[in-house]
Structures are given as C-alpha cells and as structure tokens.
Amino acid sequence: MQPSPLFRSLYQLLTPKRLAILEAVLIGLVAALAAVFLKRSVQWLGEWRLNETLPLAIWLLLPVVGLGGGFAAGLLVERFAPEAAGGGIPQVKAALAYVPILLNLRVAVVKLISTSLTLSSGFVLGREGPTIQIGAALAAQLSRWVPASPEHQRQLIAAGAAAGLAASFDAPIAGIMFVIEELLQDVSSLTLGTAILASFTGGVISHVLGGPGLKLGFNPLTQEITFSPDQIPFFLLLGLLAGLLAAFFNRSILWGLQFSRRHVRLGLPFRIGLAGLISGIAASLLPALFRSHSSLEYYLTGGEATWQMAIGIFVFQFVLSVVASSAEAPGGLLVPGLILGAALGNLIGILESSLLGGDPLIYALTGMGAFLGASAKVPVTAIVIVFEITTDFNLVLPLMISAVTAYLIADRFAPGSLYTHMLELKGIRLEPETTNDALWTRLTAADVMQKKVETLTSQISLDEAVQAFSRSHHRGFPVVDDGKLVGIVTLTDLDKVAQRKLPGNHLLKEIMTPRPITVRPGDTLSQVLFLLSRYKLSRLPVVDRRKLVGIITRSDILRVESDKLRGGSDQLGPQPEPSYVVYQTRSPTRGKGRLLLPLSNPHTAPGLLKLALAIARERNYEVECLQIVLVPRHSSPSECTVNTTLSRRLLAQAARQAKTWQIPIHTQIRATHSVTQAILEAIRDGHIDLLVMGWKGKTSTPGRIFGDVVDTVIRQAACDVVLVKPGEGFAEERIPPSDAVQDPVQTLLHLIGLRRWLVPVAGGPNSQYAITLLPALLSLTQQPDVRLCQVFPPSDKIYDTTLLEKDAAFLRQRLHKPVTTIPVCANSVSEAVIDMAQKDQCDVIVVGASREGLLQQAIHGNIPEAIARNCNCTVILVRKASN
Known part of the structure; x- marks a missing residue:
C-alpha cells in the first residue's frame, strides 16, 4: 500500500532538523505556560495569605499556613513523585548525565503544585529551580511521545531546562548560558540551537503572559546607574x-x-x-x-x-x-x-x-x-x-x-x-563528561591502532596476492619491504588486474598504490578522522620514520566510541585477548568448594584474607588467591613480559597464613587486558563457588553503582559474591612473616577490629544467605555484639517481626551468644541503617542485596552505595548466585 500524498508531504516537511525546531518551540511554549501558572498561583495564594493576616493574629496564622502548606506539599511529593523533592536542578543534572532519574509529566505536575504550596506558604525559596525541573520533565515526556535517540532526548531535556530558567527570570540568554555553563558543558550546533529556540520562546511568552520575573525597585527607564x-x-x-x-x-x-x-x-x-x-x-x-x-x-x-x-x-x-x-x-x-x-x-x-x-x-x-x-x-x-x-x-x-x-x-x-x-x-557521583571532540583530541593513533598487522611484499606475484586476500577478511594490506612501508594494496587495486588483463605472474608493485597516506603514532584521532573522511579511506597505516608500526581502521574508531559510551576507561583500543596464567601454585584438593580471593592492595589484603579464611574454615572450602597484572591492550597477554616479583611476594605471604590455618590454598597470577575478564575467567576455570573481593566504597564512573569492574562481576559471575568495603581499622598492618604467627585467632583479632555488627534483615534470598555467612564472619571476634534490624515502612500498621526473631534464634543457637533485634519504622532503608550504625558506633554492616537491586536503583533506592558512602565502618555486601 502506497502512502497518501498528505503523509508524504508531512514526512518531507518534518526532516530531523525541522522536527528539532518544532520540538524546541513546543518545549519553550509548554515550559512558559507552566512557569506562568506557577508565578500566578504563587501570587494569588500568597496574596490570600497576606490578606488573611489583616483581621487575624499574625503570630498564629503565618506559622499555621507554613505548617499546613509544607505538610501538604511534602505529602504530595512523597505519595506521587519523590523525584520532585528539593530544588530540582540536581535531578536534571543527574538525568543529563544518564543517571536513571524519572522525569515525566507526573513529576512536572507534582513539582508545579507542591512548589505553589510551599512558596505561597512563606518558604524563602525561589521558582527558578522548580521551573527548570518542570521544563526538563515536560521535554522528557515529549521525547517519549515522539521517539528520539538517547542523545537527542538529552538535548531536549537541556532545552526544557533552559526554557524553564528563561521563563522564570524572563532572561532567554541566561537560560542558554546556564545549560552551557552548569548542565551540559556542550556547545554543539544541535544542542545550542535547540536550547536557543526553547529558551527564547519560553522567555518571551512568559514575559508577555506573566509579567516581569523579579519585582525590582530599580527602573532602567527613569533611573541611571553611573560607574567610576x-x-x-x-x-x-x-x-x-x-x-x-x-x-x-x-x-x-x-x-x-x-x-x-x-x-x-x-x-x-x-x-x-x-x-x-x-x-x-x-x-x-x-x-x-x-x-x-x-x-x-x-x-x-x-x-x-x-x-x-x-x-x-x-x-x-x-x-x-x-x-x-x-x-x-x-x-x-x-x-x-x-x-x-x-x-x-x-x-x-x-x-x-x-x-x-x-x-x-x-x-x-x-x-x-x-x-x-x-x-x-x-x-x-x-x-x-x-x-x-x-x-x-x-x-x-x-x-x-x-x-x-x-x-x-x-x-x-x-x-x-x-x-x-x-x-x-544521595549516593550519585557525576564524572565530568568527556565530549567526543575532547576524546578525539586526547587519544592518539598509537592508543587505538592494531600493532599486529598482516603485510605483503612488493615482490610477490599477483596470483599470490589474490590468494592472500581470499584467505583473509581484510580488504587491504600494507606493502612492506625491509621493514619500510612502500605502498598499500586493496581490493580496488585487484580490480585493475582484470581491467588491464595482467597475467598472474606480474609483481604486486605494478598495481599497488605507492606512497600511501599515513599517520604517525602521535597524531590525534581527530587528525585520523579528518584523513579518513577527506580521502574516503577505510584504513590508514601508522608509520614511524617509514617503519610500519600499526594500522588503524574505521572499525577501530567505532570501537572506541562504543567503549566510551559504555563508560569503561580501560576498554579503549583493540578488543582484549583472554587472560594468561603466568604463575601458579597448587595444593592438594580436599575441600568441599572453592573460594576466589583477588588481591590487589597490600594494605587491605590482610583483612580480606582473614575474612576469606574464616569463611573457608567454616565451610571447608579451598582458597584460590588471584593477582592480576594489566598489560597494554596492544600486547598479547601470552607474549608480554611481566614482572611478578611483588605479586609473588604477596601471594607467598597469603599462602603462609593459609598454612597456619591448615586451609588448602592455590595461587595464580594472570596477565590480562581487563581486570573484569581475568576475574570472570578465573571463576570459570576454577569452578569457583564463592568470590570475595574488595571495593573502595565509591565510584566516579557514570552509570555505575560500584564501578566498572565490580558492577560487571556482580552481574556476570556465576557464583556467590561477597563484596567488602574496608572501614576504619579494617587492616592496619601488613601480613606478618610466618615465624611471627602464634595463635591464628589472636592474629585475626589483632588485624581486624570488628566487634559491633549490624545486619539488616529483609527476607529475600540474599538477606538469608548473609545470615548463614555470619557465624563464619563473627569468628573474627571473641565477643561479637550482633544487632539484627528490620526496617518497616510507615504505611505498615502492624510490624511482623517473625522473620527477625527467626534469624536471631538461628544465630543464638550457632554462636551461643546474645543477639539483639531492632524493628525500625522509616521511609528509607539506607538512611535508617546509616543512622543506627552511626548512633551505635558499629564496626561492620552486613547487607544482603539482589543483583537487580544493586544495579538498577537510583537516587532513593541505591542502598549499598548510600550506606558505604555515609559510613566509615566496614560494609559487607552479599549476593547469592541465581539458580
């Protein structure tokens, strides 16, 4: 069925550029109307508040109105859109950094009504933050109605924010500058053009319908300012x-x-x-x-x-x-x-x-x-x-x-x-975004090129060249004589063989392109992109004083862009090869399971090792200690020379500790391009049942909860995971030599000061798995003070503490020590746990969290990140393997 002429006309009219213009104007219009409504509602309600104070007692009415308006606004926000709390600019800033924060029509409406209530009730705040969030939320809703790419959606949200500020202050240029200076730091033509249209539309319409944004005593028409x-x-x-x-x-x-x-x-x-x-x-x-x-x-x-x-x-x-x-x-x-x-x-x-x-x-x-x-x-x-x-x-x-x-x-x-x-x-860290232009300027050809290059010589026959192409997926080969680049040959050059009817015994130098366009290792990617586009090329040889050192293709450039969007800082360049075991020791196999412990920081390694040994002793596991050595992406892990002196020394100290405890321990050092890949391969190759690894407690990687390595391991590891954020006093000394070890229990107590334990109980499989791990972990102290807590929402009328008491009874039976139970009523689980930990000066918090909960929660739900960031104590996160 052919489309109608009207449909074809509309399709031709709404090109991407014209659609962006239409969207920008529409966003500016809607943001302006919302800003005018907010301005008028605050004025009307505020005038009512002030007028009512004339016949009534001021000391009574103003506090009552403030209390009632604030409570109503808070109730509205809490019930319908928690994202509307606060000023609004932080939420927009996070959304523009691709943090999954909700911005939609519901958030805009709740923000509009709740701000009207607070400002008209006497709160000494302004309209501009809410109008920025309202404009951004309306733009985000529009981008859902009219499907757009993530980058275009981001530009529309920025345009909505600009329109909101412009409508609030009647300052269109200021709206544009705010987006450039604070929110996006992006002056691309599309972003800037969209923001300009939306901002001027919002500012002009708001001024016409709502009047001046600020009521100033200064009148520029009648008063003159002088400066000397x-x-x-x-x-x-x-x-x-x-x-x-x-x-x-x-x-x-x-x-x-x-x-x-x-x-x-x-x-x-x-x-x-x-x-x-x-x-x-x-x-x-x-x-x-x-x-x-x-x-x-x-x-x-x-x-x-x-x-x-x-x-x-x-x-x-x-x-x-x-x-x-x-x-x-x-x-x-x-x-x-x-x-x-x-x-x-x-x-x-x-x-x-x-x-x-x-x-x-x-x-x-x-x-x-x-x-x-x-x-x-x-x-x-x-x-x-x-x-x-x-x-x-x-x-x-x-x-x-x-x-x-x-x-x-x-x-x-x-x-x-x-x-x-x-x-x-709130547990969200934003890293200044690296724009494409900055990325292309920062990276060089040497960072992205492939060092292993298949080459041909100019003296081979055309038949041999055809065979080389037939055996390879490449569409072109550099031609090298005596290590020097003399030309390049592509499939297009081979077409000349048929056109010129050259016999197969002719030499390759007769059809190759001599003196090809090349780049140097230090040339930036922007220069590489310019040459690829300018000369319509698909590959460029990288030469250093005529010596071929690598080749860079369009696929390599695309891979860099893909890696950047994933947020992995160590993923630029060619794809990683499998990790390679450069050193290992084996002990007799007699355990019921295997525990993998990656060690990297010598200061936290003692504490992590003690936790691993305690769990291994309780469960009769063997311990596999892993040291990872990163090698350049362009070098093969199996061929690259690595220095293992420090790694072997750390593993030898760990082996002495395990021997003291009579626990089988295996050690290995892997050379790899990627830490994540090495850990996952060690889990797979060693049939690991439990992974114990450290975590610094924060991340600066956009879109990551724990960081690029830990997030991926939690998501992909096919075993149980125990994630440890070392707190104050977790491991204040290095592992002592073997002749200094007398009593293993006293050594554990000396190295890890963990006495007060707080364990939130949630009822899920991970929470229950954490409870089963506790007896092993609590062996690290002679007199553990264990507190189990369960957080109930305020909406629960009756607190069912059956699970809490059941878990406490299990621990009392296993430990033969008292266990305290604490039911708590709170809106936020993380804030309640943090408050209890700080009030009771807890040394350890053990949290069981699901795989989905760890990776998909944002501002109000990022429980592990919020707890770890706001507590100085040790935090242990437990995730059970999915069936």
Missing part, C-alpha cells in the same frame, strides 16, 4: 565578601541536608511542615516586609535600604533558606542567592556612600550577580541574568569584577558544584 574607576576597590571587596559568604552558604546547605537525614527522624511531609512552621514563626515576629520575596526584592533594589535592614534581611534569608533546603522543600536557591547578594551589596554601597558619596544601588544590583554566581558556580549566567533584568550596560564591568572575584573565592573554600554535592549525598 574609583569604585573598583569596593567592587573587589564586594566580590571577596560574596565569595566567602557564598561558600559558607553552600556548606551550610550541605550540612543541613546531612543533619536532617541523620537526626530528624520524620517523614518528608513532617520535615517540610516543620520548616514551614519555622519560616512562619520568623516572618510573624518581623516587619511585614519579610513576608514575601517580592517585597524584599523591591526594597533592596530601590536604593533606600538601611544597613540595619540589610543585615536583618541577609540573616533572615540565609537561615531560612538553609532550613527549607535541608527539609528538601520544593523550591529553588537562585532567587535566595539574588536577595542575599542584594543585601550584601547594599552594605558595601552604604559604606562606599559614606566615604565617597556614591549611589548604593549599583552595589545592590552587582551583589545579586556576584553572590548568585559564586553560590551556584555559574558566574557568566549570573552576569547575564542581572544584565537582562536591568538592561543597563553600566552594570557589565562592575558585574564582571565582582562576580569573577566571588566565584574564584567561593571555589577556593567550597570547590565544586553545589548541585553535584547534593547528588553525592
């Missing part, structure tokens, strides 16, 4: 103070979030409600000016503020912003940053006015950009926001002086993005 060089020292002073106070502001917010999660044992609705109550009480005790953002904005930018009021407003805004953000109330921190900067600028302006007789207004406006740029770490965006709001060119130079100074100072005392640190508190 003698004011520069005061702008430098303003930048210095703004930087110091912005750094303190950021640290206070992070400290408040940590304190709230660890010590405020309330659900999200109660936490936000409590913050609203505190805000209402503070506003009721202060003049009416403090009851709305617009009043503070107008007063501070009107040029009439006194130094007493400026200090009062700064303290009020600072403290209540920290309180609200610590409770994860829906609302942003950019507008509070502007108000704090305006208050600080007024103080400097009053000082300058008393000395030189200047106008404090220029300092108030300049302070807005300086403090915002320093706290959000977006100085260019802050400069552009203030300029777009005021449209006064006389502000540009003061803004640049103060904003850059403030940014440098703040980054010195509080380095890194505030939003990135907020994500880290």
Whole structure:
C-alpha cells in the first residue's frame, strides 16, 4: 500500500532538523505556560495569605499556613513523585548525565503544585529551580511521545531546562548560558540551537503572559546607574565578601541536608511542615516586609535600604533558606542567592556612600550577580541574568569584577558544584563528561591502532596476492619491504588486474598504490578522522620514520566510541585477548568448594584474607588467591613480559597464613587486558563457588553503582559474591612473616577490629544467605555484639517481626551468644541503617542485596552505595548466585 500524498508531504516537511525546531518551540511554549501558572498561583495564594493576616493574629496564622502548606506539599511529593523533592536542578543534572532519574509529566505536575504550596506558604525559596525541573520533565515526556535517540532526548531535556530558567527570570540568554555553563558543558550546533529556540520562546511568552520575573525597585527607564574607576576597590571587596559568604552558604546547605537525614527522624511531609512552621514563626515576629520575596526584592533594589535592614534581611534569608533546603522543600536557591547578594551589596554601597558619596544601588544590583554566581558556580549566567533584568550596560564591568572575584573565592573554600554535592549525598557521583571532540583530541593513533598487522611484499606475484586476500577478511594490506612501508594494496587495486588483463605472474608493485597516506603514532584521532573522511579511506597505516608500526581502521574508531559510551576507561583500543596464567601454585584438593580471593592492595589484603579464611574454615572450602597484572591492550597477554616479583611476594605471604590455618590454598597470577575478564575467567576455570573481593566504597564512573569492574562481576559471575568495603581499622598492618604467627585467632583479632555488627534483615534470598555467612564472619571476634534490624515502612500498621526473631534464634543457637533485634519504622532503608550504625558506633554492616537491586536503583533506592558512602565502618555486601 502506497502512502497518501498528505503523509508524504508531512514526512518531507518534518526532516530531523525541522522536527528539532518544532520540538524546541513546543518545549519553550509548554515550559512558559507552566512557569506562568506557577508565578500566578504563587501570587494569588500568597496574596490570600497576606490578606488573611489583616483581621487575624499574625503570630498564629503565618506559622499555621507554613505548617499546613509544607505538610501538604511534602505529602504530595512523597505519595506521587519523590523525584520532585528539593530544588530540582540536581535531578536534571543527574538525568543529563544518564543517571536513571524519572522525569515525566507526573513529576512536572507534582513539582508545579507542591512548589505553589510551599512558596505561597512563606518558604524563602525561589521558582527558578522548580521551573527548570518542570521544563526538563515536560521535554522528557515529549521525547517519549515522539521517539528520539538517547542523545537527542538529552538535548531536549537541556532545552526544557533552559526554557524553564528563561521563563522564570524572563532572561532567554541566561537560560542558554546556564545549560552551557552548569548542565551540559556542550556547545554543539544541535544542542545550542535547540536550547536557543526553547529558551527564547519560553522567555518571551512568559514575559508577555506573566509579567516581569523579579519585582525590582530599580527602573532602567527613569533611573541611571553611573560607574567610576574609583569604585573598583569596593567592587573587589564586594566580590571577596560574596565569595566567602557564598561558600559558607553552600556548606551550610550541605550540612543541613546531612543533619536532617541523620537526626530528624520524620517523614518528608513532617520535615517540610516543620520548616514551614519555622519560616512562619520568623516572618510573624518581623516587619511585614519579610513576608514575601517580592517585597524584599523591591526594597533592596530601590536604593533606600538601611544597613540595619540589610543585615536583618541577609540573616533572615540565609537561615531560612538553609532550613527549607535541608527539609528538601520544593523550591529553588537562585532567587535566595539574588536577595542575599542584594543585601550584601547594599552594605558595601552604604559604606562606599559614606566615604565617597556614591549611589548604593549599583552595589545592590552587582551583589545579586556576584553572590548568585559564586553560590551556584555559574558566574557568566549570573552576569547575564542581572544584565537582562536591568538592561543597563553600566552594570557589565562592575558585574564582571565582582562576580569573577566571588566565584574564584567561593571555589577556593567550597570547590565544586553545589548541585553535584547534593547528588553525592544521595549516593550519585557525576564524572565530568568527556565530549567526543575532547576524546578525539586526547587519544592518539598509537592508543587505538592494531600493532599486529598482516603485510605483503612488493615482490610477490599477483596470483599470490589474490590468494592472500581470499584467505583473509581484510580488504587491504600494507606493502612492506625491509621493514619500510612502500605502498598499500586493496581490493580496488585487484580490480585493475582484470581491467588491464595482467597475467598472474606480474609483481604486486605494478598495481599497488605507492606512497600511501599515513599517520604517525602521535597524531590525534581527530587528525585520523579528518584523513579518513577527506580521502574516503577505510584504513590508514601508522608509520614511524617509514617503519610500519600499526594500522588503524574505521572499525577501530567505532570501537572506541562504543567503549566510551559504555563508560569503561580501560576498554579503549583493540578488543582484549583472554587472560594468561603466568604463575601458579597448587595444593592438594580436599575441600568441599572453592573460594576466589583477588588481591590487589597490600594494605587491605590482610583483612580480606582473614575474612576469606574464616569463611573457608567454616565451610571447608579451598582458597584460590588471584593477582592480576594489566598489560597494554596492544600486547598479547601470552607474549608480554611481566614482572611478578611483588605479586609473588604477596601471594607467598597469603599462602603462609593459609598454612597456619591448615586451609588448602592455590595461587595464580594472570596477565590480562581487563581486570573484569581475568576475574570472570578465573571463576570459570576454577569452578569457583564463592568470590570475595574488595571495593573502595565509591565510584566516579557514570552509570555505575560500584564501578566498572565490580558492577560487571556482580552481574556476570556465576557464583556467590561477597563484596567488602574496608572501614576504619579494617587492616592496619601488613601480613606478618610466618615465624611471627602464634595463635591464628589472636592474629585475626589483632588485624581486624570488628566487634559491633549490624545486619539488616529483609527476607529475600540474599538477606538469608548473609545470615548463614555470619557465624563464619563473627569468628573474627571473641565477643561479637550482633544487632539484627528490620526496617518497616510507615504505611505498615502492624510490624511482623517473625522473620527477625527467626534469624536471631538461628544465630543464638550457632554462636551461643546474645543477639539483639531492632524493628525500625522509616521511609528509607539506607538512611535508617546509616543512622543506627552511626548512633551505635558499629564496626561492620552486613547487607544482603539482589543483583537487580544493586544495579538498577537510583537516587532513593541505591542502598549499598548510600550506606558505604555515609559510613566509615566496614560494609559487607552479599549476593547469592541465581539458580
């Protein structure tokens, strides 16, 4: 069936570029409408709140409204979209880094309503963070309705964020700059073009329908700002103070979030409600000016503020912003940053006015950009926001002086993005993304080329050349004489044989391409790509002083890009060959199973070995100790020369310890291109039943929970896995020589200070498997203090502790020691476990977690990562092999 003419016309009209333009305009329109609705709803509800205070007692109404509005907003977020908690920018930043955080229409609606409730209830937060998340969520929803590639979806989300900021401030250029400076660090033509269209559409429509984004006392049409060089020292002073106070502001917010999660044992609705109550009480005790953002904005930018009021407003805004953000109330921190900067600028302006007789207004406006740029770490965006709001060119130079100074100072005392640190508190680490351009510039031909090259000589016959092509999958061969590259021959060249009707005994040099285009080992991949595209080639010889050292093909380039998208830093270049055993020792086989222990860090090896020996003794297992030596990707593991001195020394020490315990131990050293591959091959070749391996407790690899190696091993290993994050005092000494070992139990106690144990009970197979491992692990201490806990959600009316008591009875019977049971009510399992571990000063936490749970949980569900990151004690994670 042929498509209709109308369908063909629409298909021809909506080319990818035209579709991107349409999507950008649509995103800007929808984001603007959402921003206008949020602006109007906050105004209407806020005016009702203020009007109702006239006939009623202020000291009663404001706290009650703050409490009720905060509780309602928190309940809405908790029940329908937990991703809508907080400011919203961290969530968007994580989503753009390919972290699986939900952004859709439901999140946008919940964010819109909950922010309207909090801001109209008196919370001293802003609209801009929520509008950024709302715009991004609406764009993400659109990308699901109109299927798009992951990269194009990412660009649409960035465009939605730009439109949200532009609509909030009526600053389209600032929306674009925020995406470039903070969210994407990407200025590709498609990303930039999409963001520009969406941002300008959102900013213009929001201004037309919703009016100005900020209510300033400064009117650029009637007031003129003057700048003179003698004011520069005061702008430098303003930048210095703004930087110091912005750094303190950021640290206070992070400290408040940590304190709230660890010590405020309330659900999200109660936490936000409590913050609203505190805000209402503070506003009721202060003049009416403090009851709305617009009043503070107008007063501070009107040029009439006194130094007493400026200090009062700064303290009020600072403290209540920290309180609200610590409770994860829906609302942003950019507008509070502007108000704090305006208050600080007024103080400097009053000082300058008393000395030189200047106008404090220029300092108030300049302070807005300086403090915002320093706290959000977006100085260019802050400069552009203030300029777009005021449209006064006389502000540009003061803004640049103060904003850059403030940014440098703040980054010195509080380095890194505030939003990135907020994500880290939830167990998410973002690594600055390497763009394609940077990747092609950083890598060279030597990094990617294949060193093993099949070559031909110029003196062979054409028949021999045809046979060489028939035996190989290659479409071309370098031609080498005496180690020097003299030409290249391809299938296209062989076609000349038939065309010219050359006999088969003619020499290859008659049809080869002499003096081929080549690259040097140090040439970047960008140069390689240019030559491949410029001359329509599929391969390039790599030569060093005419000597052929390798060859690079288009397939090698594609493999690099694929490896980059997988996030593996050690996967660039040719595919890895199988690992090779370069050294091994064998003991008599008499165990019922086998335990594999990879050893790498000499400082943590003693502790890991003791854990492995304790389990092996309990289960009558043999121990296989593995040392891995990485070799260059372009060298074969079976042919590369490796130095095994240090590895053999570490394995010999491990063997002496196992001999003391009379446990069979085998050792091996594998040369490999990939640590992951070597471990998996050792598991397969040794028929391993249990893998015990260490973990540093964090990862900086995007899209990974534990890291590239551990994630892959957990997912693919066909055996049980025990993952150990060593804590404080886990292994403070190296393995002693054999003649120093007297009592094995005392040696274990000396090397591993593990006395207080905390074990969350969940009821799944991995949790129960962890319970069965405990008797072996607890043999590491003479007087273990064991605490079993089970976390129940607040929705459970009755706590069924049957499983908890059953596991406790099992351990009491095996250990003949007391075991404490602790039922806990909490929204978050990880936060509850962390709180108990810190309160009771536990030495070890043992967590049983499923394969899917470890690898698919994100912000609120990444339990192992959150526990390991926020606890200094040892964390042991157990995963049972799937059947």
